[in-house]
Amino acid sequence: MKVSKAISERRSVRKFKSDPVSEEDLNKILEAARWAPSAGNAQPVELVVLKEKDQKEELVKASLGQAFLAEAPIDIVVCANVPRTKKRYGERGSEMYVYHDTAAAAQNIHLMALALGxxxxxxxxxxxxxxxxxxxxxxxxxxxxxxxxxxxxxSPNPPRKRSLDEIVHEDGF
Structure with a gap:
């Protein structure tokens, strides 16, 4: 799947079949997260893969009742090892860069997962x-x-997205 297609066809799915995620596919998804950029290559991303029903049920409670987390075959919790980035960048690293880094890893997870079906x-x-x-x-x-x-x-419908004219500002606002 081309990247442009994956970007435009990615949707938020909240209903899952019970089919398992193969270990081969899971490794490809996790590998995609590993290759995400990080500030100063600090690599603060830590990934926790949950497969056990009991843990996923606890995750539902922790996520304010989002039951689809227990329905999915796996849940990946994308975490930040904050001191890895704070050591290099101080407060800006711990208050901003770790969020950038985990967001980049999460986006890679979404796109690779979609490419794998x-x-x-x-x-x-x-x-x-x-x-x-x-x-x-x-x-x-x-x-x-x-x-x-x-x-x-x-198969969720595509959400409405603002046009480029609405979001692009040349040489400032």
Whole structure:
């Protein structure tokens, strides 16, 4: 699949078939996240893959009841090892760059999953401390995004997007 097609055809999928994600495909998806850019190549991204039903049910509770997280065959929690970036960039690193870095990894996950025939959804609404407990995160790890991955059981319509004329400003606003 061409990148341009993956970008324009990616949708937020919230209904999944029970088909498993193959280990080969999962490794391709995780590898795509690993190759995402990071500030100063600090590589703060840490990935937690959840497959167990009990953990996924706990993730549903931590994510304010988003039940589709338990329906997906796997959930990937994209986390940041904050000290890795803070060491190099101080507060700006810990308050901004780690979010950029995990967002880039998450986007790569979405695009690779789609290219392999899977659906995903970007989940950012969750109780940080509850997710940290579910994944048994050490103190230096912050969860930033949860991504369910599985064969889609729905085909969402494309969302309305603002036109380029609305968002592009040449030489300033």
């Amino acid at each position: 899977y659906g995903t959804c970007w989940v950012g609404a969750f109780d940080d401390e509850a997710v940290e407990e579910v994944i048994n995160a050490p103190d230096n790890i912050e969860p930033h995004v949860i991504i369910p991955v599985g064969k889609p059981a729905e």
